[in-house]
Amino acid sequence: MAGVRSGHTEEIRKSRARPHAKAWGGIDLGGTKIEAVVADAEGRPLGHSRHPTPADGKPEEVVREMHAALVEAMGSAGLSAHRLVGVGVGAPGSVDMKAGTLARVSNVGRGWTEPYPLARDLSALAHSRVVLGNDVQVAVAAEFRLGAGRPYRSVLGVWWGTGVGGGLILDGVPWLGRGAAGEVGHMVVKPDGAQCGCGRRGCLEAYAGRANMEREARKAANDGEKTKLFGWMKKKDRSRLTSSVWMKALEEGDALATHLIDRALRMMGVGLASAINLTDVDAVILGGGLGTRLGPKYAERLFHAMHPHIFIPERQPPVCVAALGELSGAIGAALLVESR
Amino acid sequence: MAGVRSGHTEEIRKSRARPHAKAWGGIDLGGTKIEAVVADAEGRPLGHSRHPTPADGKPEEVVREMHAALVEAMGSAGLSAHRLVGVGVGAPGSVDMKAGTLARVSNVGRGWTEPYPLARDLSALAHSRVVLGNDVQVAVAAEFRLGAGRPYRSVLGVWWGTGVGGGLILDGVPWLGRGAAGEVGHMVVKPDGAQCGCGRRGCLEAYAGRANMEREARKAANDGEKTKLFGWMKKKDRSRLTSSVWMKALEEGDALATHLIDRALRMMGVGLASAINLTDVDAVILGGGLGTRLGPKYAERLFHAMHPHIFIPERQPPVCVAALGELSGAIGAALLVESR
Numbered sequence: 001m002a003g004v005r006s007g008h009t010e011e012i013r014k015s016r017a018r019p020h021a022k023a024w025g026g027i028d029l030g031g032t033k034i035e036a037v038v039a040d041a042e043g044r045p046l047g048h049s050r051h052p053t054p055a056d057g058k059p060e061e062v063v064r065e066m067h068a069a070l071v072e073a074m075g076s077a078g079l080s081a082h083r084l085v086g087v088g089v090g091a092p093g094s095v096d097m098k099a100g101t102l103a104r105v106s107n108v109g110r111g112w113t114e115p116y117p118l119a120r121d122l123s124a125l126a127h128s129r130v131v132l133g134n135d136v137q138v139a140v141a142a143e144f145r146l147g148a149g150r151p152y153r154s155v156l157g158v159w160w161g162t163g164v165g166g167g168l169i170l171d172g173v174p175w176l177g178r179g180a181a182g183e184v185g186h187m188v189v190k191p192d193g194a195q196c197g198c199g200r201r202g203c204l205e206a207y208a209g210r211a212n213m214e215r216e217a218r219k220a221a222n223d224g225e226k227t228k229l230f231g232w233m234k235k236k237d238r239s240r241l242t243s244s245v246w247m248k249a250l251e252e253g254d255a256l257a258t259h260l261i262d263r264a265l266r267m268m269g270v271g272l273a274s275a276i277n278l279t280d281v282d283a284v285i286l287g288g289g290l291g292t293r294l295g296p297k298y299a300e301r302l303f304h305a306m307h308p309h310i311f312i313p314e315r316q317p318p319v320c321v322a323a324l325g326e327l328s329g330a331i332g333a334a335l336l337v338e339s340r
Numbered sequence: 341m342a343g344v345r346s347g348h349t350e351e352i353r354k355s356r357a358r359p360h361a362k363a364w365g366g367i368d369l370g371g372t373k374i375e376a377v378v379a380d381a382e383g384r385p386l387g388h389s390r391h392p393t394p395a396d397g398k399p400e401e402v403v404r405e406m407h408a409a410l411v412e413a414m415g416s417a418g419l420s421a422h423r424l425v426g427v428g429v430g431a432p433g434s435v436d437m438k439a440g441t442l443a444r445v446s447n448v449g450r451g452w453t454e455p456y457p458l459a460r461d462l463s464a465l466a467h468s469r470v471v472l473g474n475d476v477q478v479a480v481a482a483e484f485r486l487g488a489g490r491p492y493r494s495v496l497g498v499w500w501g502t503g504v505g506g507g508l509i510l511d512g513v514p515w516l517g518r519g520a521a522g523e524v525g526h527m528v529v530k531p532d533g534a535q536c537g538c539g540r541r542g543c544l545e546a547y548a549g550r551a552n553m554e555r556e557a558r559k560a561a562n563d564g565e566k567t568k569l570f571g572w573m574k575k576k577d578r579s580r581l582t583s584s585v586w587m588k589a590l591e592e593g594d595a596l597a598t599h600l601i602d603r604a605l606r607m608m609g610v611g612l613a614s615a616i617n618l619t620d621v622d623a624v625i626l627g628g629g630l631g632t633r634l635g636p637k638y639a640e641r642l643f644h645a646m647h648p649h650i651f652i653p654e655r656q657p658p659v660c661v662a663a664l665g666e667l668s669g670a671i672g673a674a675l676l677v678e679s680r
Contacts, residue, residue: 154517168618175510177494177620178655186651187614190531191606200649202610266531270542274527274611275618278508280517309540311526315518 023079025087025128026334027066028135028327029053031107031162036069037327038077038084039334043146045327047077057109059102059116067125084128088336089118090138090329097132097179107162133336135329137182139322140167141174142332143285147323152282156275157322158184158268159288161243163197164205168279185209189270204271208264210290214241220256227256243293250294265298269305277311287322296321363419365427365468366674367406368475368667369393371447371502376409377667378417378424379674383486385667387417397449399442399456407465424468428676429458430475430669437472437519447502473676475669477522479662480507481514482672483625487663494621497662498524498612499628501583503537504545508619525549529610544611548604550630554581560596567596583633590634605638609645617651627662636661 023046028035031053038047049072054061070087093105100119105111119130140149140157149155153172159165164185168175175181185205186198193202197211206212217229232248233241249257272284284306286292286299299319310316322328363386368375371393378387389412394401410427433445440459445451459470480489480497489495493512499505504525508515515521525545526538533542537551546552557569573585589597612624624646626632626639643659650656662668 166618170510170515175619178622179620180652180655181618181620183617183620183651186617188529188610188649191529191610198651202649270528270531271614274614277523277526278506278521278615278618279515280519280521280523282518309528309542311523311538312520315520 022085023074023077024334024337025070025073025084025126026330026332026336027070027087027089028139028329028333029062029066029089029091029108030135030329031092034066034069035326035330036066036073037330037334038070038073038079039331043142043331043335045331047073047075047079048327048330049073049076054109059109059112059118060121062109063118063121063125066122070126084126086129086131086337087122087126088131088133088138088333089122090133090135090333090336091118092135095132095134095179100130100132102132129337131336133333134167134176134182136165137167137174137176138332138336139287139328140169140182140285140332142324142328142335143287143322144169144172145335146331147328148285148320149283154279154281155283155285156184156272156279156281157182157285157287158272158291160208160210160268160286160291160294161288162211163209164268165288166275168281170279170281184271184275187271187274189267189274204267207267210241210243210246213246213260213264216260217241217256225256228252228254229257243289246290247293261294261298265301265305268302269307270309272302273306273309276306276317277309281317283317284319285322286319287328292322292325362425363414363417364674364677365410365413365424365466366670366672366676367410367427367429368479368669368673369402369406369429369431369448370475370669371432374406374409375666375670376406376413377670377674378410378413378419379671383482383671383675385671387413387415387419388667388670389413389416394449399449399452399458400461402449403458403461403465406462410466424466426469426471426677427462427466428471428473428478428673429462430473430478430673430676431458432475435472435474435519440470440472442472469677471676473673474507474516474522476505477507477514477516478672478676479627479668480509480522480625480672482664482668482675483627483662484509484512485675486671487668488625488660489623492622494619495623495625496524496612496615496619496621497522497625497627498608498631500548500550500608500626500631500634501628502551503549504608505628506615508621510619510621524611524615527611527614529607529614544607547607550581550583550586553586553600553604556600557581557596565596568592568594569597583629586630587633601634601638605641605645608642609647610649612642613646613649616646616657617649621657623657624659625662626659627668632662632665 023038026037034051037045051069094103101115102118103115123130136159143149157167166182166184186203188202190202194206196203196206303319363378366377374391377385391409434443441455442458443455463470476499483489497507506522506524526543528542529544530542534546536543536546639659
C-alpha cells in the first residue's frame with residue numbers, strides 16, 4: 001500500500017471489512033498509475049493498491065493491469081473471495097457511460113482513438129458489473145461526499161495537474177451536461193493567447209497545465225534563462241517536471257518556476273472567477289497533483305487571484321484543498337457504482 | 341397595446357379570458373418601461389400594457405405605475421373585476437425573493453440602494469400576492485417554457501441589451517446558485533481589458549453591453565472618427581443609441597458601428613464558448629433588446645464566433661433567437677408565481 005497517505009492507511013486498517021460485508025471496487029486509471037480501492041457502502045476504503053500503467057500497452061493489457069490492481073486491493077482488504085457489488089472506473093478521454101466504452105485516450109498505454117469496450121472486458125475478468133465515469137468528475141464527487149466538499153451543496157472542483165480538469169456538483173448532484181461539463185481548463189482566459197495542448201489558444205490550461213508549463217520552462221531554459229527546475233528533476237530521477245519538482249523550485253525561490261506559477265495563478269483567478277460569476281456555487285475545491293501538493297497556501301493565493309474578477313466580491317466562495325489525497329479518484333469511482 | 345408584436349396581438353385576441361378563468365399577473369420592470377401582462381395558467385398572454393417608468397421617481401411612484409400598468413393589462417383582457425392568483429415581477433438589481441425586497445437598483449426611477457419592500461407595497465395595491473425574481477432569469481425561463489428553448493432540456497440564455505445578462509436552465513429547472521447565477525456579462529474575456537460599468541476590467545459586458553459600446557462610440561466620434569450613429573439617433577428622436585439605431589447603422593455599413601459590433605461578437609464568442617465548455621448545455625438562447633433586434637443573422641455570426649473556442653466543436657450547441665419578443669420578461673414574471 002505504498003503511497004497511501006498516513007491518514008488513509010490508518011483508516012484502511014481500522015475499517016477492515018467484515019467477511020460478509022458488501023464491498024465496491026473503484027479504479028482510477030491514469031497515464032502513469034492505476035489506483036484501485038475496495039470501499040464500503042459509504043466509500044470508506046477497505047483496501048488499496050497501486051500499479052504502474054503499462055507503458056505503450058494495448059487497451060487489453062491496460063485492462064489486465066486494472067484487474068490485477070483490483071485483485072490486490074481486495075486481498076489487502078481481506079476480501080479475496082468476496083464478490084464485489086460492482087466496480088467503478090474513472091478514466092481520462094471520452095467516456096460513453098451508457099455504452100461502457102472509452103475513446104480518444106492519448107496518454108494511457110499506447111493511447112487509442114476508437115471506442116474500446118472497457119466495461120465489458122473488465123467485467124469479464126472481475127465477474128462483476130463495471131461502470132465508467134470521467135476521472136475528474138468522479139474525484140470531485142468523492143471530495144463532495146467524503147472530503148473537502150462536505151459542508152457545501154454546490155461546488156466547482158478544479159483538478160490542477162498535467163492538465164486542468166474540473167467538475168461541477170450542483171445542489172448535491174454531479175452536473176455532466178451532455179457528458180462533458182466541467183472543462184474549466186478550456187475556458188478561454190485570453191483571446192489569441194498561449195497555445196494549448198488541445199489545439200486552441202488562450203485556454204486556462206495553456207497557462208496553468210503542468211505539461212504546458214513544462215514546455216514553457218524548457219523553452220526558457222533553452223533560451224538561456226537560469227533555472228534549477230531541470231536539475232531538481234534529474235536529482236529526483238524524473239523525466240518530467242512533477243508536482244514535487246515544482247514545489248521544490250518554489251520553496252527554493254527559483255525565478256522561472258515562480259514566474260510560471262504566478263502566471264498560472266493569475267490565469268486561474270480569471271477563469272475560476274468567470275466560472276463562479278456564471279454558476280454562483282458555494283465553494284471551489286482545489287485538487288489534482290499540483291493543487292494538492294501546493295496546498296492551502298496556494299489555495300489562498302488562488303482566492304486572492306480570483307477576487308478582483310468576482311461579481312459579488314463580498315460573497316466570494318472559499319477555495320478548499322481536496323482532502324482525500326491521491327485516493328479521491330478511486331474512491332469516487334467506487335461511489336459511481338452505488339449512484340447508478 | 342402598442343408595441344406588442346403582431347403574433348402576440350393575435351394570440352391575445354384569440355385567447356381572451358373566459359370570465360371565470362384564473363389569471364396570473366406578470367410585470368417586467370425596466371429602466372425605461374414597465375411591461376405588464378395578464379396570462380393564463382400556461383403563460384399565454386390574455387392582456388398586455390406598457391407604461392413608461394417614472395423618470396426620477398421614488399420607489400413608491402414606481403410601484404404605483406406598476407400597479408396602473410397591471411390594471412390596464414387586466415382591462416385589456418376583459419378581467420377588470422378578476423382577482424389574480426398572484427403577480428410576478430421581474431426586476432433588475434438585487435432581488436431578495438424570500439424577503440420580497442429589491443435593492444441596488446441603479447437605472448429605475450431615481451434608483452435606490454437599500455432593500456425596498458416592493459412585494460409588500462404592490463401586494464397592498466393589487467390585493468394579490470406578489471413574487472419577485474431577477475428580470476433576465478424570468479425572461480429566460482419564459483423562453484425555455486414557451487419560446488425558443490422549448491426543444492431543449494438545458495439552455496444558457498444571453499440577454500444582450502444595455503448590459504449583457506444571462507440565465508441558466510439545467511435539466512428543466514432554473515439554476516440560480518446562491519441567487520446570482522448566470523452573470524455571463526461579467527465573465528472575464530480579457531484580463532486587464534476594457535473598463536466595465538461594474539467597476540472591473542475585461543468583462544464581456546465591457547465589450548458587448550450597449551451602454552459600454554455607446555461610450556466607446558462617443559469617444560471615437562469626439563476624437564473625429566466618422567460615424568452616422570449619432571445622426572440617426574437624433575433623427576429617431578432618441579437620446580441614446582438604441583438597438584434600432586445600431587441596426588440602422590449596421591444596415592448602412594457605418595464603419596464605426598460595424599467595428600464595435602464585430603468586436604462585441606468576437607468577445608461574446610469567447611465568453612459564451614467558455615460558458616458552454618463549463619456547462620455543456622443543449623442550446624444558447626439569444627435575447628435582449630439588441631439580441632432580438634439583430635436576429636438570426638447575428639445569432640449565426642455569434643455561433644461562428646464561438647466555434648474556434650468550443651472544446652468539442654462537432655457538438656457545438658445551436659444559438660437560437662428568443663421567440664417571445666418584448667413580452668418574455670412579463671410572461672416569465674407571470675410564470676414565476678405558478679412555480680412557487
